[in-house]
Amino acid sequence: MQTVILPYGQLLLAVEALKSGEIVAFPTETVYGLGANAWDGAACLKIFEAKGRPADNPLIVHVLDEAGLLELTAGPLPDCARKLVAAFWPGPLTVVLEADRKVPAAVRGSLPTVAVRSPSHPVARRLIELLGAPVAAPSANRSGRPSPTRAQDVLEDLNGRLPYIIDGGDSPVGVESTIVDCSGGAPVLLRPGFIGRDVLQKVLGEPVLLAGKNTAHKAPGMKYTHYAPQAPVIWINMKDEQRTLQALDVLRKEYSRLALLAPESWQFYRTQAFRGIGQDVNAVAHGLFAGFRELDRTHPDAIAVVWQAEEGGVGLAVANRLGKAASRQVTE
Ligand code: AMP
Ligand code: MG
Numbered sequence: 001m002q003t004v005i006l007p008y009g010q011l012l013l014a015v016e017a018l019k020s021g022e023i024v025a026f027p028t029e030t031v032y033g034l035g036a037n038a039w040d041g042a043a044c045l046k047i048f049e050a051k052g053r054p055a056d057n058p059l060i061v062h063v064l065d066e067a068g069l070l071e072l073t074a075g076p077l078p079d080c081a082r083k084l085v086a087a088f089w090p091g092p093l094t095v096v097l098e099a100d101r102k103v104p105a106a107v108r109g110s111l112p113t114v115a116v117r118s119p120s121h122p123v124a125r126r127l128i129e130l131l132g133a134p135v136a137a138p139s140a141n142r143s144g145r146p147s148p149t150r151a152q153d154v155l156e157d158l159n160g161r162l163p164y165i166i167d168g169g170d171s172p173v174g175v176e177s178t179i180v181d182c183s184g185g186a187p188v189l190l191r192p193g194f195i196g197r198d199v200l201q202k203v204l205g206e207p208v209l210l211a212g213k214n215t216a217h218k219a220p221g222m223k224y225t226h227y228a229p230q231a232p233v234i235w236i237n238m239k240d241e242q243r244t245l246q247a248l249d250v251l252r253k254e255y256s257r258l259a260l261l262a263p264e265s266w267q268f269y270r271t272q273a274f275r276g277i278g279q280d281v282n283a284v285a286h287g288l289f290a291g292f293r294e295l296d297r298t299h300p301d302a303i304a305v306v307w308q309a310e311e312g313g314v315g316l317a318v319a320n321r322l323g324k325a326a327s328r329q330v331t332e
Helices: 008-019 041-051 066-072 079-088 122-131 151-158 197-204 241-254 281-296 315-325
Strands: 004-007 024-026 033-037 060-062 093-098 113-117 164-167 178-181 188-191 233-237 258-262 273-276 302-306 326-331
Touching: 004 008, 004 151, 008 024, 008 033, 008 122, 008 164, 024 122, 024 151, 033 041, 033 122, 066 079, 066 093, 066 113, 079 093, 079 197, 151 164, 151 281, 233 241, 233 315, 241 258, 241 302, 258 281, 273 281, 281 302, 281 315, 315 326
Parallel strands: 004 164, 024 164, 060 113, 093 178, 233 302, 233 326, 258 273, 258 302
Antiparallel strands: 024 033, 093 113, 178 188
8 A cells, every 4th residue: 555645735535534444644732643433443453453553552532522522431521531621622631431332342452441532733623523533543653663743754654554644744742642541530640741740630639640650550551662763772861960971971882873862952972863852841742752763763773862850741751751762771
């Protein structure tokens, strides 16, 4: 199959493909998604095949609004979901709720629950609207690779596996949505994302537990390797600049072709390739996956990332993605 990158003005071709049971990639504000009609179980299975994704790693269903959410879930919305939807939709926030029986098992990874979000990206919204059905979509990368934030990244991973990639430019956020499980009693943060735990707690007026840490909850997909470029990633997670410098010197001896992903202030440091990821955490979130992919194209022996972990806002998500991508971490 030939894969065509469509300018978003030709979105109708992608809508027709979805209607006929095909999969297409499209831009969202978080990352690019690989979508299928969520009511069409056979079409959704094609997503797993194209990505090489394990069948027990469920998809996120994309809807326009709360009415779309109610079609996918069973019973009235719990308070937690109602508050989150009111505060953050449309936007990078996914809620997990008990699924309606109509939701295909492929979408749910055979769980009794379903994950739903309403994207704010105008192209994603237009796609859902014209299809007239919810769109099930995980990130449009091969399983295990960094999520794509540009049409070109999708092509790099999935060329020949889908008919269309709708080009909507750079994904503004750059990391995946925050996922909150509202299906049990207390809300549980299954995956940190653009919307920080601090902000969630303020809106909900109660503590949000961390999956795995203080609950038995696990985000089903989280057990798989994620976000890794081809070259091994070494994360230098330190405040002290002198010690960071020493750590880089050690790595440069170990790897003759070392690439560096770091705030621009590290540009003076000589490595075979450098990419700046900005000085603040929002810029890092935006540029992290694109940075991995760009440095990977220079075929380094390793990629060193200089960034000190933060907890607030999107900081937790950046630390989570870096922790999963890194084969080694250097700390103080
Ligand atoms: P991706 O869009 O590629 O980041 O993948 C979607 C992620 O959403 C999965 O890896 C899961 O972690 C999460 N997810 C989807 N459905 C559910 C569900 N029913 N329960 C818990 N987590 C889910
Ligand atoms: Mg993904």
